[in-house]
Amino acid sequence: MKATKTIPQHYLLKQLPHPTALLDLEHALVDASDSWIALFDKNLNDCIGTKIEEFYNKHEKVCGNSLEQCLTQGKTHILRHKKGKGAQEQWLESTFAPWFDEKENLLGTVIHTNDISSEIEKELELERVKTLLKTTSEVALVGSWEFDIATEKLSWCEVTKKIHEVSPDYEPDVNEGIEFYKQGYSRNKISMLFHKALEDGTPFSERLIIVTSKGKEKWVTAAGKPIQKNGKTITLFGTFQDINDQVLTEIKTKENEQLLTTLVDNLPINVFIKDRDSRKILVNKSECDYLGAKSEDLLGKTDFDLYEKDIAQISRDEDLEVMRTHKPMIGIETINVRKDGSATNFLTSKIPLLDIKGKAYGLIGMSMDITHIKQKEDQLQDLINVTAIQNKKLINFAHIVSHNLRSHTANFSMLLEFLINEKEEEEKKRIMKMLSHASDNLLDTLENLNEVVEISTNVNLDKKSLNLNEYIHKVQQNLAGFLVNNKVELINSVPKKLTVLSVPAYLESIILNLVTNAVKYSKPKEIPTISLSAKKQDKNVIFSVSDKGMGIDLNRYGGKIFGMYKTFHNNKDARGLGLYIIKNQAEAMGGNITVSSEVNKGTTFKVYFNEES
Amino acid sequence: MKKVNSIYIIDDDPITVFGIKKMLKTTAICPDIEAFENGKLALDGLRERIKTGAPIPEVIFLDINMPIMDGWEFLEEVVNMNIKEKIIINVITSSIDPADYKKWNHFRLKCLHYLNFKNKPIYKIDDTDLNRVNMVS
Numbered sequence: 019m020k021a022t023k024t025i026p027q028h029y030l031l032k033q034l035p036h037p038t039a040l041l042d043l044e045h046a047l048v049d050a051s052d053s054w055i056a057l058f059d060k061n062l063n064d065c066i067g068t069k070i071e072e073f074y075n076k077h078e079k080v081c082g083n084s085l086e087q088c089l090t091q092g093k094t095h096i097l098r099h100k101k102g103k104g105a106q107e108q109w110l111e112s113t114f115a116p117w118f119d120e121k122e123n124l125l126g127t128v129i130h131t132n133d134i135s136s137e138i139e140k141e142l143e144l145e146r147v148k149t150l151l152k153t154t155s156e157v158a159l160v161g162s163w164e165f166d167i168a169t170e171k172l173s174w175c176e177v178t179k180k181i182h183e184v185s186p187d188y189e190p191d192v193n194e195g196i197e198f199y200k201q202g203y204s205r206n207k208i209s210m211l212f213h214k215a216l217e218d219g220t221p222f223s224e225r226l227i228i229v230t231s232k233g234k235e236k237w238v239t240a241a242g243k244p245i246q247k248n249g250k251t252i253t254l255f256g257t258f259q260d261i262n263d264q265v266l267t268e269i270k271t272k273e274n275e276q277l278l279t280t281l282v283d284n285l286p287i288n289v290f291i292k293d294r295d296s297r298k299i300l301v302n303k304s305e306c307d308y309l310g311a312k313s314e315d316l317l318g319k320t321d322f323d324l325y326e327k328d329i330a331q332i333s334r335d336e337d338l339e340v341m342r343t344h345k346p347m348i349g350i351e352t353i354n355v356r357k358d359g360s361a362t363n364f365l366t367s368k369i370p371l372l373d374i375k376g377k378a379y380g381l382i383g384m385s386m387d388i389t390h391i392k393q394k395e396d397q398l399q400d401l402i403n404v405t406a407i408q409n410k411k412l413i414n415f416a417h418i419v420s421h422n423l424r425s426h427t428a429n430f431s432m433l434l435e436f437l438i439n440e441k442e443e444e445e446k447k448r449i450m451k452m453l454s455h456a457s458d459n460l461l462d463t464l465e466n467l468n469e470v471v472e473i474s475t476n477v478n479l480d481k482k483s484l485n486l487n488e489y490i491h492k493v494q495q496n497l498a499g500f501l502v503n504n505k506v507e508l509i510n511s512v513p514k515k516l517t518v519l520s521v522p523a524y525l526e527s528i529i530l531n532l533v534t535n536a537v538k539y540s541k542p543k544e545i546p547t548i549s550l551s552a553k554k555q556d557k558n559v560i561f562s563v564s565d566k567g568m569g570i571d572l573n574r575y576g577g578k579i580f581g582m583y584k585t586f587h588n589n590k591d592a593r594g595l596g597l598y599i600i601k602n603q604a605e606a607m608g609g610n611i612t613v614s615s616e617v618n619k620g621t622t623f624k625v626y627f628n629e630e631s
Numbered sequence: 632m633k634k635v636n637s638i639y640i641i642d643d644d645p646i647t648v649f650g651i652k653k654m655l656k657t658t659a660i661c662p663d664i665e666a667f668e669n670g671k672l673a674l675d676g677l678r679e680r681i682k683t684g685a686p687i688p689e690v691i692f693l694d695i696n697m698p699i700m701d702g703w704e705f706l707e708e709v710v711n712m713n714i715k716e717k718i719i720i721n722v723i724t725s726s727i728d729p730a731d732y733k734k735w736n737h738f739r740l741k742c743l744h745y746l747n748f749k750n751k752p753i754y755k756i757d758d759t760d761l762n763r764v765n766m767v768s
Contacts, residue, residue: 421696
């Protein structure tokens, strides 16, 4: 009965896939499945009746209750144990449960043993990942938080707590959590985002300011994401990152950038950056104002789009030179002509921009508008020129005065010396006559000089618009006798209504001198022919007086023709003064006199009347 | 009294010409004193003399400021003429412009003739104005 009862039982147990063993009340093995026996590397037939301790003492008892406790009757116990070492390592978990018969009599203990190696491995892996995460979050100052919707429990990780500067055992609730955010924008924003995430599962990530428990303001990135189960949000999970340094750096960078932009923009000089192809990639306000365009309209443009072709080519050549040689071009005077033709003088510098490898990838240009300075400079130069001319005239005049007065006084001196030593009455009379002659000469000279001085010092000239023909007729009448005597043929082709701006006396003097001059230097034995003509040209009226007389060798006398006391022909009437005086008169009125002549062909004088001022 | 064959006075101022002539009367014996109003006339006269083989002047009194051809232009021409005899040329001027003195010095160095520089007024004719040989010997 026992045998028939036992064998099927044994057989049944033997085949159980789940490792199972039966112990009697003495903790001796009654029976076990093959799988169980295999776990302990034994043979079933050898082990029946063996005490259970003999099986387990080869395994390391890692945790759980001691074997003895496990065998305490009437209760279920779990024991974890390990078999083998290294790669062969196998984690097992045995459940000890009481074994009853049909009548609830305790027969012994039932042991179920499971291989939990993979579970343990997973546990270890999880532990490792958790540690890694923790380390990472500590290093990156990224914390996390989790909000369980069902329990309304908010939990913060260590780092999140650290960022809030609260103790590690601090347990926040949602309201407290939100109140850490700075009042105003940050708090309103997080409330809204949190609410929205709860409501319809919208994830968020926002830069906000918190005030820590110690009252310190910090920039953080708070991010949240709903975790759903069966289409229902059960948890909000998020990260919490301290980005204070980063934001402060960013703010600082932005401030610096702002400072630089403000500086560059408001510099009173034109600043631009060009790329390798001389395309503008940055322009400041001054440059925009100068070109009358918006910055976005200028970017990408070259000088060829903005300036006259020739000017643009010069600029491009400069650019290439600077980028080729890497030598900055500093403070060069340049002229820019815009498309509308207006020119501006600049003081331009171009500095090459080099990349890390030392290759030029463009240049920074700076141009200062010096048009006004340039204009002033030109005005100054004009003034210097005028002054220099006047100075030269003055020196010349001083020489004339000195020379002429000296020559007369020298004569006086010499004659007086003769007179003192002279005994003969006749000779004395002769010397006296000479002295009187010298005196007359001196008076003449003084008068001439006076005349010149008057012209040169007459600053406020009263110029009037005068009919040129009227004055020609006037001179003709004054010279009537002279002209008739010399049988002069006067051809006047001056337009009837032409007027010139001139001082009346000067105009008369100029016409008179030029006409008499022409007659005086006519060829002997020929009828003097004098042509008068006039025309308007630019700002001037040009009055020409031509004769067909002896002419003057200008190569020889050109420089002296308008000089004082210069005469070039053997003419008794020549005083060497007329041309000098009318030249001074013309110049005093802002005009000029020029001469062209050929020996034996004739001479033409041209008087330029300045009609502008 | 120094004997001089021929003297030229080139000056457009009749008073100066008169003065020089008067002063020469007491210092030199010269049968041939000729006056010219400007350099051009004097140059023409000189060329005529060379052409006809007449004796050229031993002494010239030369004014600088003259019409037509001034003293400097005359000097330039004379310097370039092939004259073997050394002429004593007295440059006379009322100018006190240092530039004139410089110009004179420039001619003095490049010309074979004897050049003197005299400022007006002149009260008497110096020996050196007429005679250079004595000075050298």
